[in-house]
Amino acid sequence: MHDEDASQEAAEIARARAGDTGAFATLVRRYQDRVFGFVLRMTGAREEAMELTQDIFLKAWTALPDWRPDARLSTWLLQIARNATLDVLRRRERVGFSALDALPDVADPAPGPDAHYAGRQRQALLLEALGQIAPAHREILLLREIEDLSYADIGTALGLTEGTVKSRLARARLALLARYRPLAGGVDD
């Protein structure tokens, strides 16, 4: 984010903290797709992710007076999103929700030009593999590769040291490769 945008956002946050719901709505619009994308990739269920995204921003509103400027707002929101999502995944586990029921919400790619079809098929398989690895591995990969967070920001969001971020990311990549390699083996270019 440029300095100008950052100072504009700081002003919006200050207004939202003071109770300005319109300023908060502006912040919601800015981050709603990032939060939704993260939650969707974590849970694999679109309807649930939509509802959860709404809950997350309502929670953020409640917690906003306690937010401090030394945390980037996006990192802070992703942390709230991550905690709320883990709650949902734990609840699923308690009620015996099978991992297979939570396969990522990806439409079967419609056949098209071959190269595009292969590409979409590969994406579907990657999402499937992502849905099969442990949530702790999935979340750290999403934060790194999709959200493009630094190791330091990942550490902040997940409550880990940078050293642990480094080792967990490495293990997460191995876990994803182990699932993805056999799935992707049959996809032709």
Add this chain to the structure above:
Amino acid sequence: MTEACPDHEALSALADGVLLASAEEGVRTHVARCPACAARLVELQALSEALRGLPRESLGFDLGARIESRLPARAQPTPQRRWRLGWRSLVPLAGAAAALVLGLRLGVSLVSAGPVQTAVLPAVQAMSVFDAVPPGNLCPRPHACLLVSVSR
């Protein structure tokens, strides 16, 4: 090849460009001469590229407007600060109230404690709740920063 192959963690960090400069040169030199490690690095880079190439999802509606319509306007910050500390500390407040009642029942004199302490105690306890939240107020665990539930 005499030197040992770098471990997976080192290659993963190399792919992220976060290896310390002192370590990076050695690993890069090794990878340049070791086809097995070169293949491992290429696979990591391809995985990263594939993840970054996943389609971006969109919520598809204006959540800002929806949330705004559901939010009660918050009071202005200055008087609100005290109020917020007050209602967030309902639990310790209830505890303090219970202690007061218990104290009265036990016949303990509260005169020396006076009204000041009864007013201050819950706020102090509430502050200790906030102190448990680390700088940046990032939650150390789920719900740590969600001291109140959101009404729906």
